[in-house]
Amino acid sequence: MHLKDKVILITGGTSGIGEACTELFCRHGAKVVTMSIQQQEGEALAQRLCDEGGTCLFHYGDTSKEADVKAAVDLAVAKFGRLDCVHANAGVLRNQKITDITLDDFHLLINVNLLGPVLVAKHAIPVMERQGKGVICFTTSVAADIGFPAHAVYAASKAGVVAMMRSLTTDHSPQGVRFVGVSPGTIDTPMLAASCEGFSKPKDELYAEVAKKIPVQRMGKPADVANVVGFLFTDEAGFVNGSIVHLEGGTRCLPPW
Ligand SMILES: NC(=O)c1ccc[n+]([C@@H]2O[C@H](COP(=O)([O-])OP(=O)(O)OC[C@H]3O[C@@H](n4cnc5c(N)ncnc54)[C@H](O)[C@@H]3O)[C@@H](O)[C@H]2O)c1
Structure with missing residues (x-):
């Protein structure tokens, strides 16, 4: 996996899928900024990866806050001089039928799962356009494609990310920025x-x-997702744009009986 010296920012990078991505990209020689709201876990993860010889910085920040996202992008550029790839992965899950949802849960789902990726795109794209090159990968969900019981707003937040990703390709790919997504099933x-x-x-x-x-x-295992995101970030995946890779072991192929 050719990620050596690529500067990569990962949101939600200290647990589950994001943690596996942080570890994998570091071990392949990338310079990683990993961001989340898990201060202790983040510091411990970055320390462990640096002790192993990798390059990893932890940035505490909430992806639904514009200043935090801008600070993460600025940190990557200040420390490493550029920003090659961003994995907009941070997410939250709440399960309830829409008749039971509170406005607090609605705002949390939309703020973290949709506004977060919007802010990441807003602040990373100008850096990448100046470089003439960059890749942004969004973690969406199988819930964007199927009827997902008791997850209507979560599903809507993820479907919103898919729709945004497609539109970003029309606006920014001519300037060298690629947009991709991974859609996990059950990980x-x-x-x-x-x-x-x-x-x-x-x-x-x-x-x-x-x-x-x-x-x-x-x-699925977190590494199943990390392996694919890592490939999407390589130059070898340079013609993959505006596409979602589904990582669900074939669930969507099942017949409806
Ligand atoms: N696990 C699954 O089966 C599955 C399936 C489909 C999609 N996903 C998506 O994959 C992504 C990662 O999920 P996971 O299963 O690894 O979950 P997880 O709970 O293990 O990790 C989520 C990460 O996001 C971070 N985070 C949460 N809110 C944040 C915020 N406001 N600002 C910054 N960071 C924040 C957490 O600190 C954590 O590091 C999410 O977007 C999730 O919706 C997961």
Whole structure:
């Protein structure tokens, strides 16, 4: 994976999918700024990767706040002189039917899952256009494509990111910026574990049942996503633009019975 010396910013980079991306890109020689609202975990992760010989900075910041996102982009440019790739990955999940949703949960879902990627794009694109080159990858979700029970607003927030990504290609790809997305299905992360709370069965039993329904007979791992994002960030993926890679083990191919 040719990521050596690429400067990469990852939001939501200290847990689950983002943590796997931070680790993988560092181990492939990238210079990584990893951002989240997990101060302790972020500092520990950056320290561990630096101890292993990698280059990783942790930036504490909330992606729904414009000043925090701008500060993360500015940090990458100030420390490393450029910004080659951004993975807009931070996200939150809330499950309830729309008849039960509170406006606080609505605003949280939209602010983190949709406004966050908007702010990332707003501040990273000018840097990339000045360089004449850059890639932004968005983490969306299978929920953007299918009816996802009790996740209507989450699904809408992710579908919004997909629609935005396509429009960004028309506005900014002529200036050298590529836009891609990864759409995970069921990935074993702390977010997924938290979503099992409130069920009558233990998590492991629920996971085994879910795995059996997926054509590849297993759930996804954070590394499954990181490997694909890493490839999308390479120059070898230079003709992939405005596309979403679905990472769901074939779930969307299942017949409706
Ligand atoms: N796990 C799955 O099955 C799955 C499936 C589809 C899509 N996704 C998406 O993948 C992405 C990563 O999810 P995950 O499963 O690794 O979850 P996770 O909870 O393990 O990690 C989420 C990360 O986002 C960060 N974050 C949350 N709110 C933030 C904010 N306001 N500002 C900055 N950082 C913030 C957290 O600190 C954490 O580092 C999310 O966008 C999620 O919606 C996950």
